[in-house]
Amino acid sequence: MQARLSAQWFDGVSAQAQSCELGWQDGTLLMWVPDATEPRRYASRLVVWPERSRHGLRQLLLPDGAVVSLPDSSAWDSWAEAAGIAQPLAARWAMSWRGVALALVLLVATVLAAWRWAIPWGAQELAGWVPESVQISIGERVMRDLEQRGWLLPSELSREARQGIDDAVAQMVRKAYRDTPAPRYQLHIYKAPRWLGPNAFALPSGDIVVTDALVTLLQSDGDSVSSALLGVVAHELGHVRERHGLRLVFEAGAVGVLAGWWIGDYSAVLAGAPALAVQAGYSRGHERDADAHALRVMKDAGIDPRAMLQFFQALKEAVPERDGDATAFGLATHPVDSERMRFFEDGAR
Numbered sequence: 001m002q003a004r005l006s007a008q009w010f011d012g013v014s015a016q017a018q019s020c021e022l023g024w025q026d027g028t029l030l031m032w033v034p035d036a037t038e039p040r041r042y043a044s045r046l047v048v049w050p051e052r053s054r055h056g057l058r059q060l061l062l063p064d065g066a067v068v069s070l071p072d073s074s075a076w077d078s079w080a081e082a083a084g085i086a087q088p089l090a091a092r093w094a095m096s097w098r099g100v101a102l103a104l105v106l107l108v109a110t111v112l113a114a115w116r117w118a119i120p121w122g123a124q125e126l127a128g129w130v131p132e133s134v135q136i137s138i139g140e141r142v143m144r145d146l147e148q149r150g151w152l153l154p155s156e157l158s159r160e161a162r163q164g165i166d167d168a169v170a171q172m173v174r175k176a177y178r179d180t181p182a183p184r185y186q187l188h189i190y191k192a193p194r195w196l197g198p199n200a201f202a203l204p205s206g207d208i209v210v211t212d213a214l215v216t217l218l219q220s221d222g223d224s225v226s227s228a229l230l231g232v233v234a235h236e237l238g239h240v241r242e243r244h245g246l247r248l249v250f251e252a253g254a255v256g257v258l259a260g261w262w263i264g265d266y267s268a269v270l271a272g273a274p275a276l277a278v279q280a281g282y283s284r285g286h287e288r289d290a291d292a293h294a295l296r297v298m299k300d301a302g303i304d305p306r307a308m309l310q311f312f313q314a315l316k317e318a319v320p321e322r323d324g325d326a327t328a329f330g331l332a333t334h335p336v337d338s339e340r341m342r343f344f345e346d347g348a349r
């Protein structure tokens with residue numbers, strides 16, 4: 001049993017300070033107040049202990065609403081130390097630079113972990129919950145924005161050529177989704193500025209954009225639609241089906257999305273969406289998923305998956321600076337081409 005410490009307390013009802021004495025016994029705070037024979041008892045864990053700041057008045061908050069005021073803070077500190085009353089962890093940390101450094105490291109680690117795992121997970125969950133109507137309006141808005149920026153121009157391919165591609169894709173989808181519902185999609189063929197090159201990308205709404213340059217690259221003769229082109233569309237269908245685009249947008253604008261979700265305004269998210277759509281820095285995991293989807297669709301539709309080898313080869317010749325792992329092309333960013341080529345080659349067996 002430790003010597004008593006004099007203090008003042010407020011009963012939480014009147015503003016009148018009253019004198020009291022504090023004691024400590026086996027993890028219990030004792031408080032003697034005037035006109036009472038027995039001390040009040042408070043379990044240590046129910047007491048809000050004062051932060052050990054270097055300055056300022058110390059106060060204890062008691063579970064019954066009373067407040068103990070400790071005018072002599074150094075007397076309290078030595079009393080509390082002698083009693084072995086644990087300082088709140090945060091206060092002890094804040095007293096030492098090691099504690100501060102450790103807290104910083106933990107904070108950074110938490111943020112990194114959120115970035116690496118929580119945000120992708122949250123983005124995936126969120127993407128799964130977005131109603132189709134919202135996805136469609138996001139898609140329409142991004143398409144309009146891309147046109148206004150001059151990134152998508154009217155196609156210069158013949159109407160017949162475009163119709164042929166439309167029909168071939170529709171036929172592939174019909175065959176590949178005999179047993180499961182096909183993802184909602186809309187194929188667009190556009191002429192794009194040179195920097196966008198031979199390219200294809202998909203929006204969360206199911207809008208799949210294929211550039212004239214990609215069609216020309218893969219289609220040597222005018223009459224039949226190339227299997228490689230169909231494979232590319234099947235890959236994009238995979239992104240649509242797994243809602244990768246939405247996940248990407250959400251990951252990129254995680255904070256903005258949360259705010260937007262809250263106030264019902266998506267403009268913060270949408271501002272970055274057009275650039276994301278064409279650059280599409282999908283993760284390797286997303287690309288593998290989309291490739292796996294493409295492989296299944298091609299096989300179910302009776303298309304030889306090795307056609308994709310032609311696509312990678314042609315892309316390499318057309319855009320040598322890609323060198324298999326460049327970042328400028330949404331279609332084939334990750335993983336490296338050789339790995340993906342092997343995937344389709346093995347898958348064809």
Ligand SMILES: [Zn+2]
Binds near residue numbers: 235286287290331
């Ligand atoms: Zn992709």
